[in-house]
Amino acid sequence: MKCETAERDILLAGTGELRGSGRDELESHLESCPRCRQYRQGVFHLGTAAREHLRAEGPDRSVLAAIRAAAEERHTGRVFFPGWPVARTLAYAAALALLVGVGVSLLPEPRTDRIGAIHDIMVMVSEEEDSGAEREAPDEPTLRALADQLLIMEGLAEDDLFEESAIPALREELPSTGLRSRSSSAPGRRRYV
């Protein structure tokens, strides 16, 4: 190792920036080079003396007071929240959770739920029929038409109800009742079970 390199390594060793094999090489060089040993000692003492004598008792008290006043003004002038980065992260997470929740709530219902609702409508109409009411409910044809439309939309028009691909549960609950397709049906009473 050259002395020029050793001088730089001595400075790096003083800050802890020289490690491992570099440090070992420097120590090995210092063992055999009195000049560099003297250099290291001189640097150490000069640094210590400089650290002491360049230190200054300052600044003026008025400066410290002005710094404090500025910090207080800033603190009261607006919300100064030391944990702002953490709070901001939590706020973003809460907003994201809210958005996801709203998004999920806006998703269309699962198909089986919708078909279940259609079935309920059919049952309601059927019960109305069985109740012996003298008159049809004013909106019964509308209900029937709605139920038919819903079934068609779900791909479960009358012929589909009894196909293999139909939902088994629905097939069990709705045995063949002579449902007619919309195109050929005439308003009339149908029985849904």
Place this chain on the structure above:
Amino acid sequence: MEALDALVERYRAPLFGFIVNMTRNPGEADEVFQEVWLKAIRKLGMFRNRNLGGWLMRIAHNAVIDRVRRRKPEVSLDQEHDGGGSLADILAGSDRGASEAVADRDLGRRIRAAVADLPHHQREVFLMRTQMDLAFKEIARIQGTSINTALARMQYALNKLRERLATDYTELTAGSRPATAPTCAGAV
């Protein structure tokens, strides 16, 4: 506020020591010190680095450069200060025995004069190292240069100081005038 007070107090001496030795004017050093902390308070929310001392030094480095660029005549280290006494006396701040204080003050005066005569960048590296105990990697980053350049500036500064303080350096090295304020990080 208490946290800020503790922070300011912790870095007060080394930061002010850096600033006053760079500006070589106590009045100006007060202004720069205040300016540094006001900027630090404004930007504290953006502070992400772990090295607060290095961050403060970066602000101080920029503030000093701005001042140097605006300045006209150089201020001598023995120039009379408004409050009376020379700058060297103001910087002394020692309360040792009389004769020892005189000798010590003389050494301190000589060291301060020698450091004041260093070129700007060499003086800055030397002060960042001795006052704020910054690593050369951090010093290089603040100065916007390579670590090799920072090391070279430090070597040049040390060589100049050794020449300027030849007698004192010999005594220091020989141990006849030990440092009166031993520090853990005595190495430069």
